[in-house]
Amino acid sequence: LSGAILAVGGAEDKSEKSKILKRFVQAAGGRKARIAIVAAASSIPDKRAASYEEVFRRLGAAEAFPVPMANRREARSPVLAEALGSSSGVFLTGGDQSRLVSILAGSEILHALFQLHRRGGAIAGTSAAASAFSARMIAGGGSGLTLRPDAVTLRNGLGLLPELIIDQHFSQRERMGRLLCAVAREPACLGVGLDEDTGIFCHPDGEIEVIGSGHVFVIAAASESAEPGRRRPFRISGISVDVLSHGERFASSRREGLSA
């Protein structure tokens, strides 16, 4: 039985009231949780990891420890991979998703992360790390609604949530345009735009639950006839949009919103 995966849109509440981080600690075992923190996406990984260490302890985890990892050499370290594997949950911080993927791709650490997931461990990522959970990952793009075929850059991600193309800071940074373009180019994937302090809790059965204070935008190519979005004049057709709030659920396979 694989574990839960939590993808968060960034800027999550870190106070005692935090719905999202508390939910992660709970999924990782609550008072017994041993949380490994991976800050490889960040250009200041030690500082970033230390701040989450303090947060998770404050939220009641038994342990929270950084897995120091600033380059590919460290990501290949069996010792660090074993440390990660000894946790009951892994939290990946924000930063830059391309940096995170370039450090983790093909590494012992990534292997250990997938193994932990398969053993039922909880995995969470915020901001850049949430994007990196995609198999086809949004590596960059413009803001706003101005749509062009090059409005979004897609690269290979970590593939923890391969059916989803995840974007974050979604309303706050006006990312509807680039997510529409991403889904037009990858119509087999479901686009998921996460607002700040908002996330999706992916249950092992494929059901996805919205948590947090903002919205989750779910963007689906309604049919196989979706245009690839590279034509000129540029067009996007056959896209459906749902906007969901805390407590609502949808399924990644059926691509339909379900009421809470």
Add this chain to the structure above:
Amino acid sequence: LSGAILAVGGAEDKSEKSKILKRFVQAAGGRKARIAIVAAASSIPDKRAASYEEVFRRLGAAEAFPVPMANRREARSPVLAEALGSSSGVFLTGGDQSRLVSILAGSEILHALFQLHRRGGAIAGTSAAASAFSARMIAGGGSGLTLRPDAVTLRNGLGLLPELIIDQHFSQRERMGRLLCAVAREPACLGVGLDEDTGIFCHPDGEIEVIGSGHVFVIAAASESAEPGRRRPFRISGISVDVLSHGERFASSRREGLSA
């Protein structure tokens, strides 16, 4: 046989190359066009009308003349209504759509406008006037994707295009959120977001053609099950989005994009 209606997202090209304004002059009779200009939406109507007068003459219309109208008294003037009725096409400028509607509602001028349309005359409106063509009109709202039930204010419009809820300056002012909310509240209407220098040419048979340099966002409640968008937590479901460019067509009744 009723005439064409052209709704423009504002900031349309006014040079010799103007695709949109040229198309309007052509629909109004080309070299024989007699274009009446209504600038009631504007707080500086005389100045606004004068600038379009010059543009339409430069684009080859036989005549272009303002129908001076800054208040409800003037809108009730039979003389002005007759002047408007003598035209082959009416152009309504931008400004404020609530101002335009409050001046024109129930007036002789509006009656003459509908009559002209039924006789085959062309009618165009840009920016605020395009919004006012709706029956349920977007009177105001926020920008961006932050969605709340009060993200958009709907009032009664002029009703020239009663099936459509038109928004303008769409990408430029980040209006996806308010148009999604408007369609969630009025699921029987098709939401149409017009970029600047972009418009829809509504043929009398109901087919709608995109013209101009930007995009037109067509937002439809996919089914009658669309949520009213007033619940808490706020949600919008069952919405489809199409993004179309110059030359592409769709139908207001079938609510489906058609390839050019």
